[in-house]
Amino acid sequence: MVAKNRANLYLYLALICFAGILAIFVVDGYLGIYDTAYVTVGEREQKIEAYSWQEPWVKEQGYGIGTSWVEAVFFKYEIDNRTLATYEADVEASVWKSGVKIMQLLDENVSVPPFKVVTLDWRLQAEDLEETGIVAGESGEYTVRITLGELERKIVVSYYAPVSGYPEKIPPQSVPVPEPVR
Amino acid sequence: MRIYILYGFGILLCVSGVGYLAAEYIKYLSEPGKLACLGLATAMFALFGKYFDERGW
Numbered sequence: 001m002v003a004k005n006r007a008n009l010y011l012y013l014a015l016i017c018f019a020g021i022l023a024i025f026v027v028d029g030y031l032g033i034y035d036t037a038y039v040t041v042g043e044r045e046q047k048i049e050a051y052s053w054q055e056p057w058v059k060e061q062g063y064g065i066g067t068s069w070v071e072a073v074f075f076k077y078e079i080d081n082r083t084l085a086t087y088e089a090d091v092e093a094s095v096w097k098s099g100v101k102i103m104q105l106l107d108e109n110v111s112v113p114p115f116k117v118v119t120l121d122w123r124l125q126a127e128d129l130e131e132t133g134i135v136a137g138e139s140g141e142y143t144v145r146i147t148l149g150e151l152e153r154k155i156v157v158s159y160y161a162p163v164s165g166y167p168e169k170i171p172p173q174s175v176p177v178p179e180p181v182r
Numbered sequence: 183m184r185i186y187i188l189y190g191f192g193i194l195l196c197v198s199g200v201g202y203l204a205a206e207y208i209k210y211l212s213e214p215g216k217l218a219c220l221g222l223a224t225a226m227f228a229l230f231g232k233y234f235d236e237r238g239w
């Protein structure tokens with residue numbers, strides 16, 4: 001009888017552990033503030049998932065995207081509030097080069113109701129960068145810093161210089177066509 | 183015999199499904215959360231082991 005009770009105790013404790021794991025999944029894994037960025041260059045959209053920001057190389061060096069000067073870069077930033085309270089924060093997006101702020105892309109105060117998503121859009125184009133004195137057409141990297149409250153996300157935009165295409169086709173020299181031999 | 187094969191297949195699907203969901207969810211966990219989950223999972227398997235041990239399996 002005592003052995004059976006002890007066995008049941010182990011079973012209940014094991015089930016409590018299982019319930020604890022599920023509770024951690026829900027509380028720590030699902031609840032919270034999640035920010036997802038979508039970067040569109042040309043016809044390609046790249047999704048930077050909320051957990052991608054935690055990757056060591058993204059944290060240190062930023063998420064890299066490549067583009068040419070003729071293409072505008074479109075950003076869509078989603079803030080997902082999975083908490084029971086309204087989330088309010090300042091969202092700022094700016095372009096940086098070598099640790100110097102070049103231009104401001106966005107500066108807004110957002111209020112996200114519980115379990116709702118708010119999306120912000122902005123774009124970065126060569127004309128705007130040229131206004132700050134940057135010469136378009138040359139290869140270079142610029143960091144787009146997105147700050148959400150105390151969080152900071154980095155997206156490194158690499159502009160590449162236009163690559164020269166194939167050499168121009170040279171028209172064949174006209175030579176007399178020999179008569180067919182009969 | 184066939185019923186045990188079906189049971190085995192069902193258990194395998196359940197375990198793989200739970201494993202897949204756990205792998206998906208664990209991406210969103212913080213480091214302390216992952217550690218707590220690891221501790222609880224270890225304790226859970228140990229307690230299940232003790233339970234079956236007590237039952238004489």
